[in-house]
Amino acid sequence: MLGPLAFVAASCHTTTTGQDVTTPNILIIYADDLGYGDVSAYGQGQIQTPNIDKLAASGVRFTNGYATSATCTPSRLALLTGTYPWRNENAKILPGDAPLLIDTASVTLPDLLKKEGYATGVVGKWHLGLGSGNVDWNRAIAKTPNDLGFDYSYIMAATNDRVPTVFVENRNVVGLTAGDPLLVSYEKNFPGEPTAVTNPELMTRMKWHHGHNQSVHNGIPRIGYMKGGKSALWKDELMAETFLAKATAFIDSHLAKKNGQPFFLYYALNQPHVPRVPGARFVGKSGLGPRGDAVLEADWCVGEIMKKLKEAGLTNNTLVIFSSDNGPVLNDGYYDDAVEKNGTHTPWGQFRGGKYSLLEAGTRVPFSVSWPGRIKAAVSDALICQLDLFSSIASLVGSTASTTDSQNLLGTLLGTSETGRANLVLEASGRLAFRSGNWLLIPPYPGKPVNEQVQLETGLSPSPQLYNLRSDPGQQKNLAQSLPDKLTEMQKQMKQVVGDGYQANTGELQLH
Missing domain, CATH: 3.30.1120.10 (Arylsulfatase, C-terminal domain)
Structure with missing residues (x-):
């Protein structure tokens, strides 16, 4: 059996785009609150996810793949830094106005890839903070993903259910006008501004169950207070298409340069996190309510980004990693029929617990790695964590970057080794x-x-x-x-x- 580095070297040639296949494009697709049983490739739920299944079937599907944490911010920190999030006392679910959590002096996954010649981009959910505190959303933001190794970023500031409900491209809020500044607070409401409590009639699309009773946007109550910025506010039902368009545009922009440079794209989906407001084409399709429909939308997003790679002739030279930031939850703060319409579906699969839980369903998540022509289809029981992507990818591209917590499991990722983590x-x-x-x-x-x-x-x-x-x-x-x-x-x-x-x-x- 070839070792991992020999395996890569044995495949050395160039693609039609002039890119050396020893430095593949790298695409990480990261779902939000998607459970082990939500992916039909694992055979434990009722929802069908054909695109995610196809991706898993083309490479290594891990049965013991983990996020580090049962909530989003800590898992995302680990993914990008290769360090255990519990080492950082601030690594917890962040408010929408939190400062940038990751030290800009630290080496991140996009940092190391950029140093190895990669073009780097992030599109989708961020939730790792922005700025240095007390962000002025009406000016260029001083600390963004662009200060952590990303050449390009198009993100939501925090989460779907937190203000501000705007997109940030590189350093600026998208679509903001000078005459209607955006104000955000997590301490107190702005004088005269309505909330879900004072003006419940504003909740035309969804009502809060717990914790989501402050500013209302798009008929949906949120966490936190917000005023102004009307021209910049997103429409939830268009979020998936917006992020997909930006992700494919990043690939197109990269290809237009025709210089053979590889790219790294961190494509962070917003599904099926609350509030679940899928696009019109998915409403009612799952029979399980908005949560099930949002899972179908996530699967569609995976299919579309893979279609883009195929159309661009990049399929065989792109390493695609699919996973989720933590386990599933049904009622996460809204009355949205997630519980009532779940039926016999088991988002947690055979495991106990879910999001927020120390039990298995909190952190054991869907995890697959595909690189057609380089990775043979297999199912692996090896113990592996998203934490290990840092050192493993560093090894793949010839970087010497490493951390104490992240382990180099490149051979395991590529299917040439069955050895995983010891603990x-x-x-x-x-x-x-x-x-x-x-x-x-x-x-x-x-x-x-x-x-x-x-x-x-x-x-x-x-x-x-x-x-x-x-x-x-x-x-x-x-x-x-x-x-x-x-x-x-x-x-x-x-x-x-x-x-x-x-x-x-x-x-x-x-x-x-």
């Missing part, structure tokens, strides 16, 4: 779990076993939990009491990996 630290809302081989340890934590707002198990318990994920992937049997020696071994391993801030007996984390 992995997982995180949900600042609390940690630890996987080693087939074993998972969840230390004792205070808190409710069920998040009543979203109706998902949290994984919290006053007693330690120990599961064998090979024999019990559904985490039905806690072995902590019956296997005390294994429990002690896992506690020691976790403390060794996490550091002295971790208290093995109590599960408390005190890193800062």
